[in-house]
Amino acid sequence: MPAPVLVHPRAYQDFFPFKFNMNIPETWVEKGYVCEPVPENIDIAAEIRRLAKEKNAVILAHYYTDGKLQDIADFVGDSLALAQQAAKTEAEIIVMCGVHFMGETCKILCPGKKVLCPDINATCSLAESCPADDFATFVQQHPYHKVISYVNTTAATKAWTDVVVTSSNARQIVESFPENQPLIFGPDRNLGAYINSITGRDMLLWDGACHVHERFSTQKLLALKEKYPEAEVLVHPECKSTVAALADVIGSTAALLKHAVASKATTFLVVTESGILHKMQQMAPEKTFIPVPPDDSIDTNTCDIDSQHAKMKCCACNECNYMRLITLEKLYNSLLHEWPVVDVPEDIRSKAIRPIQRMLEISARLGL
C-alpha cells in the first residue's frame, strides 16, 4: 500500500465539513492546526490541565497516541471506549487526541458540544480507503444486504451503514444478525476476513486496509518468535491473515492490553500500533513488551530489550503517522484557542448517529 498522503488542509473544506471561521489566521488554516509558539517558561502539562478545568473540557486519548498525551488525558481507551465516554460526558468541550473520525464520532453523539481535534491532518488511511460515494454505490448494488461498518470510517460513510462496530465488539454484533441475513462489512478487509473465519459468515468485504497493520512482517515475527520462544504473540485483527495465523491471542487493543496484564507470560510480541506499549508497560511494569517491526524496518537482531525504555522502542516500530501528529504543543494550543473544531452537517449526522447508537446499545446489552 502506498504511503498515505496528507490532504492539504484547504481541501478539508470540501472533504470534511470543518467550520472555517473567517477570523482564523491564514497560517492556521494552511497548517491545519494552531501554529503558535508555546511559552518557554510554562509547565505545559500543568497548563493543559488548568485550561481543561477552566473551560470544562474533557481530554480523550486513544491508546495509539504518544504516551505523554495518554498520561495527561482524562480518559485513555480504544475506539469503543472513547465513543462510550463521549456519549456520557458532561463536559462542554471534548478534545479528541486521536484521529479525525474519532472526533466526528464525538460530534455525532454530542452535537451541542464543541469538539476539538488538535491537528486536522490527523486522518486515517483505513477511513480514507472507503470514500462515502463509492461505498454508497457498493451498498446500492446489494439492496438485500445489511451494512456493517467498522468505526474507522468518515461520518459520511457511516451514514450508509446499519450498524457500526469496533474490533472490541465486531464478532458479537455480526453474530446478532440472523445467519441467513446477507451482510456487507467495510472497510477493513483483514478484520472482515477474520470475523468471517470465526463466525462462519460469508460477508461481502470492502477492499480497504490500515497502512500500519498491513505492514507487519511475517518473516520478522517468525524471527522474533525464534529469539523469544517463551513470548506470547498478541495480534490486532486488522493485520494480514499470515500474521494473525502466528498469534496466541487476536483481539482489539483493549483486549490485548487486558490479556497482557492477566497472562502468566512475562514476554510479549506485540503486533499492533506501538503506542499501546506505553499503557501495557504502565499496567505490567515487570513484563517485557516487544513491538514487532514492519516489513521495511531495521533488522530484528538490532533489538535491545535490556535497557529501560528499549522495551518500548526496540526495532523500527509500527507507528501511525496520523496519531503521532497530535502533540502536547498542539493540544495546548487547541485548548487555548479552541480550534480546530470538528463539525458534521446535520443531514449526515442524523443518519450516522443511528448505526453508532445501535452499536452502543448492543455493546451495553452484551456488557462490552
Ligand code: SF4
Ligand atoms: S493505526 Fe491505522 S486504523 Fe488506526 S488510525 Fe492509524 S491509519 Fe487509522
